[in-house]
Amino acid sequence: MGRAPCCDKTSVKRGPWSPEEDELLRSYVHNHGTGGNWIALPHKAGLNRCGKSCRLRWLNYLRPDIKHGGYTEQEDRIICSLYNSIGSRWSIIASKLPGRTDNDVKNYWNTKLKKKAIANMQQQQEEYYHHHQQHSSGGGRGRRGGAAAAVTPRAAPRSQQCASSMQPSPASASSAVTTASASDACSFGAMYPSPSTTTLQAAAPVLARYDGTAPAPPLPPPPPQQQQQQQASALAEFSPAPAPATAISGTWAAGLPLDDMFLPELLGDSEFPPGGDFFGTGFAPLLLQDRAASASLQELSACYFPNAQAEMWAAADHHVHVKPPAGLCHSLT
DNA sequence: AAATTGGACAACCGCATTTGA
């Protein structure tokens, strides 16, 4: 038994809205507000529409502060970067773009930006191949050499397998909010092999602090030396820059503000290549680091960062009318 | 000129979550 429909679909009008209906809804909301009850609104406003339809029409089209089209380069970068970080959480992404709606951003991504980003990734791959060919001729260099051999042009880099950065973060897959779609060609599990157990074990304590699933202070007891070394190795490979020694003690992971990780590129910081690498520090450095473990850590970071990001956004951004994404933030806590 | 194709976007659908009685 499915749940009862919100309205009698046979008795309400469906399909495109007429200008008259728009005006009725607009004037009603202008005079009375939504009243917090979309189900009752159509009747009061004299509209023969489903309440959900009215809500959608208002939120996506009639609201006075809506912008349509004309996405800027900066907005493109924000969308790509956020999609890379949190996946298809369109409402969250849209909340970072004043005047944009989740539906608008979603449509824009699906019709334009995704292709643009894929093309960008393919260009990066070519650069990667070029770079790899230049360096692989110099002979093996231990583990690096071995990892590089595994990433041959025939065995395409992960980025190509799903235009990597187009890959919604697994947070969406693990989130209780998300309904995984079988048609999602970029399903994380399908596209990426799971991180190795060793990598998971080594990185878990650090990443857990990002996620908030483990308390930051007080710091956990120092791990055994071997585990410390594994964490150091993992973090060093995860971070584009060599991780400072303090990272291993916990201050790096627990104390690093989100802004340091993410907002600079969100805000178009000069570090972020304008119009170039869509994904800032997220992928380009990794493409040039043929280390298998870094890819695993990247997967993990993609899985864990979103929670930290979402919570920090919710806490920091008082202008956004978006509640902390409960499923995202709490499903792992 | 007609048919086809593909892009863009509005709207719908179904499910998860939240809310309140």
Place this chain on the structure above:
DNA sequence: CTCAAATGCGGTTGTCCAATT
């Protein structure tokens, strides 16, 4: 605490229109 209703969200579909064949 429970349950039904309301709301929010993301995926998908439908429709319009311009470009191409």
